Amino acid sequence: MDALNALVAFLNFIVVPGLAYGSQLALGALGITLIFGVLRFSNFAHGDTMAFGTAFVILFTWWFQSMGISAGPLPTALLALPLGIAVTIAMVLGTDRLVYRFYRKQKAKPIILVIVSTGVMFVMNGLVRMIIGTSEKNFADGARMVLSPQDFKAATGLAEPLAIKTTALVSVVVALVCVAALFWFLQKTRTGKSMRAFADNEDLALLSGINPDRVVMITWMIAGTLACIAGTLYGLDKSFRVFVYFGLLMPIFAAAIVGGLGSPLGAIAGGFIVAFSELLVTNAWRKILSYLVPPDRLGDGLYQALSTDYKVAVSFGILILVLLFRPNGLFGGK
Amino acid sequence: MAEPFLIGENMTGGYGAADILHSCTLAVEKGEIAVIVGPNGAGKSTAMKAVFGMLKLRQGTVRLAGEDITALAPQARVRKGMGFVPQTHNIFTTMTVQENLEMGAFIREDDQIAETMEQVYHLFPVLREKRWQKAGELSGGQRQQVAVGRALMTRPKVLMLDEPTAGVSPIVMDELFDRIIEIARSGISILMVEQNARQALEIAHKGYVLVQGSNRYTDTGHALLADPDVRRSFLGG
Numbered sequence: 215m216d217a218l219n220a221l222v223a224f225l226n227f228i229v230v231p232g233l234a235y236g237s238q239l240a241l242g243a244l245g246i247t248l249i250f251g252v253l254r255f256s257n258f259a260h261g262d263t264m265a266f267g268t269a270f271v272i273l274f275t276w277w278f279q280s281m282g283i284s285a286g287p288l289p290t291a292l293l294a295l296p297l298g299i300a301v302t303i304a305m306v307l308g309t310d311r312l313v314y315r316f317y318r319k320q321k322a323k324p325i326i327l328v329i330v331s332t333g334v335m336f337v338m339n340g341l342v343r344m345i346i347g348t349s350e351k352n353f354a355d356g357a358r359m360v361l362s363p364q365d366f367k368a369a370t371g372l373a374e375p376l377a378i379k380t381t382a383l384v385s386v387v388v389a390l391v392c393v394a395a396l397f398w399f400l401q402k403t404r405t406g407k408s409m410r411a412f413a414d415n416e417d418l419a420l421l422s423g424i425n426p427d428r429v430v431m432i433t434w435m436i437a438g439t440l441a442c443i444a445g446t447l448y449g450l451d452k453s454f455r456v457f458v459y460f461g462l463l464m465p466i467f468a469a470a471i472v473g474g475l476g477s478p479l480g481a482i483a484g485g486f487i488v489a490f491s492e493l494l495v496t497n498a499w500r501k502i503l504s505y506l507v508p509p510d511r512l513g514d515g516l517y518q519a520l521s522t523d524y525k526v527a528v529s530f531g532i533l534i535l536v537l538l539f540r541p542n543g544l545f546g547g548k
Numbered sequence: 549m550a551e552p553f554l555i556g557e558n559m560t561g562g563y564g565a566a567d568i569l570h571s572c573t574l575a576v577e578k579g580e581i582a583v584i585v586g587p588n589g590a591g592k593s594t595a596m597k598a599v600f601g602m603l604k605l606r607q608g609t610v611r612l613a614g615e616d617i618t619a620l621a622p623q624a625r626v627r628k629g630m631g632f633v634p635q636t637h638n639i640f641t642t643m644t645v646q647e648n649l650e651m652g653a654f655i656r657e658d659d660q661i662a663e664t665m666e667q668v669y670h671l672f673p674v675l676r677e678k679r680w681q682k683a684g685e686l687s688g689g690q691r692q693q694v695a696v697g698r699a700l701m702t703r704p705k706v707l708m709l710d711e712p713t714a715g716v717s718p719i720v721m722d723e724l725f726d727r728i729i730e731i732a733r734s735g736i737s738i739l740m741v742e743q744n745a746r747q748a749l750e751i752a753h754k755g756y757v758l759v760q761g762s763n764r765y766t767d768t769g770h771a772l773l774a775d776p777d778v779r780r781s782f783l784g785g
Contacts, residue, residue, distance in 0.1 A: 404654075407643070411651045414640040421634075422698070423626055423655030 220505035234382035237389030240485025241444035243469035251413035255327035261463035262338035267442025271298030287357035474543025559608035583752035631704030638695035641684030652701030689720035709740035
């Protein structure tokens, strides 16, 4: 019974939140890795692109709510998502036309584009704050729990509850759908293949008659879509604040680099590696251990390696370890 | 005599201020093989790139089937029926052999792509075996076959090869040359640069010996091989 309680506590505090958070990071990291593969620079504005998309999803959600439209047990934000995605795509395409295209024409070095994207990041950050404000926004509605702790306790008779939030389940399911759709697109469609060809060997892609402007446009559209979805899922699951999204850049980049920049599969794996590492390191293990270790041997400690305030340090740590020992990432990117 | 199918005439130009090519002329007839040989730094690859439009010409013209294409970009020349296989980075390493061929046919809008692919697999049977494998995992000779196959997928009228046998073993080289002869017999003109001058001239209808960006000797392949001057200077006796 104690072992079961420990397992349930482990599922409740590590596995379920890890899967949800990992899904959100994976979608973010996919955007980073696609931009890197095709446009060959690290897009520092990606976190704020997520914030931008989410801000518009929140605005559309409020609008829907004011009209009395809801998605039943699911968050209304899912209905607002397509509109948010459309605005995000318009924004990234506009940014490309206004900013990045100029540097692409000049064949600017990747490092210059990184600095340019940092500039875009600051502009975007300010823009989002002007549009929706700096305060915290909760926009999750619908049923709060798929599996409520009370129901679980009543059904199993265990002392430890297992709770699955609707937003956690939505995160995992939406991420699965997005990843399946993206891989189908990249592997099976002519346009997807031409994107991979362009990322693989730009000169040969041009010789084969692949239109670079089209590839770049589609890459931005996909990256914008993924950013908006990732940001919305994260905001539903936790809450929305512009500064928090700015900070998300770190774990997302860590995820993309751990998997190997340019490798979509790696980005997904990296997302979960970073998410679970954060949770494992910042979790207070006392509760789980209390079922497994006799009380007199347990002592007073929380058995927490790092306070949750330091969870960004985990991303940094992983990043440094990967860059030291496996600079191309686990899945051999660039 | 009628004009050759493809001709780069009196080409002068270079990458920067200094010219690399000096009034250099290259031509190939329909279904024939023309080979460019010469010492290192003679401008062999540069001359071929000039024909393909990858080099800005100060003087001279390039004509394909009588049409002046001097002003066209390389991509536009692909659409006109020119196929080009670069010396390096000539395949998509992360994509499968079949996907490489599909990308070669990217500009085609007809419905006979599968047919052309079948012809390429017929020409290079090993590619059919490995069609689901990543091109980057193949051996050097097989990669070259993928590269040539990709270029053939556009159904070019002229195929330009930049040192197709660089870095492959002598046996594989002979095999590749046999395939190139076969391609030429199907009516496709071949213009290629080769380091292995002797073997290349054996199969050439026409040979161009370039020195410092100019034509030094031009004749049939066999005549060049028999020419004592050419033998002494370029073929090692």
